[in-house]
Amino acid sequence: MCGIAGWIDWHRNISDNLDILEEMQESLSHRGPDDSGDWYSNRAGFAHRRLIVIDPEGGKQPMLAQQGRKTYVLVYNGELYNTEDLRQILLNKGYNFNGHSDTEVLLQSYLEWGERCVDYFNGIFAFAIWDVCEEKLFMARDRIGVKPLFYAQLKNGLVFASEIKALLKHPEIEPCINAEGLAEVLILGPGRTPGNGIFKGVMELKPGFSLTYQKNSLKLTKYWELVSKEHTDTLAETVEKVRYLFTDSVKRQLISDVPICTLLSGGLDSSAISAVASRELKKNGYRGLATYSVDYEGNERFFKANDFQPETDNYWAAKVADNINSKHHNVVLDNHLLSEKLREGVYARDLPGMADIDVSLYLLAKEIKKDFVVAVSGECADEIFGGYPWFYREEALGAGIFPWSRRYRERIALLSREVKERISPEEYLFERYQEALAEVPVLAGEDEKNARMREMFYLNLTRWMPVLLDRKDRMSMYTGLEIRVPFCDHRLVEYLWNIPWEMKSYGGQRKGLLRESLKGILPESVRNRPKNPYPRTFNPLYYQETKALLIDILNNKNKPLHSVIDIEAVLNLTEKKGDFDIPWFGQLMRLPQLFAYLLQLNIWLEDYHVRIS
Incomplete structure (x- = not known):
């Protein structure tokens, strides 16, 4: 790269x-x-x-x-x-x-x-x-x-x-x-x-x-676009072709003149890539695939399960590593570094991003780079196989807005009155949503359910998946590490595009089709493990640090953040007791993540000398 x-x-x-x-x-x-x-x-x-x-x-x-x-x-x-x-x-x-x-x-x-x-x-x-x-x-x-x-x-x-x-x-x-x-x-x-x-x-x-x-x-x-057409393969043929396209994509992406490793959380996607990579590399005499996962200091004490993140990854990553006999590295990050390196996250993206979710990947990539130049990761399987909760919830399917933006009013409430008057946030959001829907390649005669799911897949492929691809590219390349993403092989994307929803959700499971295609590749407990998102810190130290840094900015009227947010509304959040979730750009952010995003927004406005015309 x-x-x-x-x-x-x-x-x-x-x-x-x-x-x-x-x-x-x-x-x-x-x-x-x-x-x-x-x-x-x-x-x-x-x-x-x-x-x-x-x-x-x-x-x-x-x-x-x-x-x-x-x-x-x-x-x-x-x-x-x-x-x-x-x-x-x-x-x-x-x-x-x-x-x-x-x-x-x-x-x-x-x-x-x-x-x-x-x-x-x-x-x-x-x-x-x-x-x-x-x-x-x-x-x-x-x-x-x-x-x-x-x-x-x-x-x-x-x-x-x-x-x-x-x-x-x-x-x-x-x-x-x-x-x-x-x-x-x-x-x-x-x-x-x-x-x-x-x-x-x-x-x-x-x-x-x-x-x-x-x-x-x-x-x-x-020069390229998705083409909607009837899917004529049987379930057995579909499973076999998905298996072939996925394994062939992984094999092709292992080609390198320098050492290569994989990211392994113990979830379905990264485990599948690591298992196939380990098998293929052993055929070529490669001794012991190296795998990497990430965690945070104190998470074993402070983690609290919720609907979005029901469990931690450590047990599962170790289980898969043992199964494929990889040399596993669990990188435990210092919570202080998460707040200290928010600036690097902005510089890597050239924009405010996903706060500590970005920074943690940057720090993980920095650690991997000590021994490797190339890594392989499981991004984008959720977008093409239907792994997110919003693919299954009627309130999201019928919301008439990007499924990750349903609670947009709570975000808009934190913007300054002047900004809201200038950008008309609700109108802008709905215009972009309608613009995206108008692009969807329609299949004539498709039933209502599959037509709506086709729209959902298009929104995820073209509006949400780029968020993760930007994150992966910028954070890894900021350290000089190349990360490859086999689930983004266009052949796989094209084939998945026309598979009906009842096949994609085979067995009533999220990503049921992918799970079925991975039989014999993964242990059954891993193959059927529920989705768990990229891990984040639950250590109160991070909350305390981001809160203190944000309060300093809120108390300094010369900071550019004052020109775009409602200072009183954000100050009220800093005064609330305890931590809780608030919707922000596609996920429920806990307060420290929201505070970190606002810190990044101020860093961007200030360090890039952004002028609003």
Whole structure:
């Protein structure tokens, strides 16, 4: 994995302004701590930071290729999981290769198929190719949106980068947000509207889209979309195909020239990945898969079961590790660090995020990075198989709003009167919901129940899953760790999309179809274990620290947080006795999580010098 950035300018000579390109590159150094490279001409400049996973010498970037008199320049962030399949096709067509990197395969694929090359890729990617002769830029992002890619049009050009922070290094991009950007941050939170880059003029290339840019034109092309059609496979055939697609995805994502490990909570998804990975690696002589889980100091004393988190993971992670004979590491985090590193969580995302849920993943990734460069994780199974509570609760199915936003009034009550008047929060939220529903690929003649479930799956795939993918990419790459997500294989997503709800919920269980496909892979107790979310701290120390830090900000009228929240309403929360849950961006946050989010919001406004226009 890597960090990429580029700048096209039709008036300024880029070779005379390399300091700007260098600053953009340096801001992405965390994504690529192993190497760096650049290429520039008068019109275009590309910068790259590299995390070496495959072919240290043959995969250097920016990578150039010649075809006749034409020169092409590539910068690329990602992994192709069908590299060898494509290499063989291209060899048969007469292409030659200097190394064994997927970077070279991607570039040669563009030479062969042009902009249609994306149709051939199985992987996670964000890349840009500059046609020197035609002075044309082509960019593309993977189908599911695992890898990020932001861009902004300038007065006389365009800039792009893996992260917003790199764009902000360009003098023409200012940290300014308008009413829409403010609504995105305060109402939708981490779950941004696809394509919205929050800052004025900044866009994110949507998943499954490509972009072609020349002097007088910018064209966006949707090269991939879900297609609704009747599912004709029997239950037995469906179970077998799901099993094949899942195991094949894991196998493909184990390819690496550096050591690889897995994240293991003891839940269904991570356990399945770890079990398949352990089996496959042993076939290749790999001794002892390493697995990692996370916990918090004091949780064994202070944990309290609830509907959202019924139990802790430690017993189950250890049980699975013993079953697959992995070298398991349970990383226990210092609660003080959770509040101390909230700033790093903001810097990693370039936005306020999921507070300690983000920071804990950052700290876990930092620990894993001491011994590994690549990890594999179980994100997104809940979105494609239907694992969340809102897939099963009638009040969520009939709410007429994003299921994770049903109690939005309690959040809106914490905003300042001026902000509420400016952004019309309820209206904005409902407009974004209707906008999402209008995108759903409808299946003619589908019964009402399955039609509604299709809508729910689309909302989760396109509006909630990106929250977790953003989190995974930013927090891990901030430490220089690559995390792969096999459940995001587009073949699996496409197949699951048309399977009727009665099959997905086979046996009356959440993710019943996945559970059925994992028979013989996992112990029965693990295969039937109820869903447990990513763990959070229950230690009162974290509550006390976040509360004290927030009160300091609330008592300082010069802090930017005062301009966006109702200070009295939040102060009232800090004065309540005990801890309790409050709805906030897709989950029930306990008070310390809410306090931490508000701390991150203030950090973002202050440290990024955000100007609200």
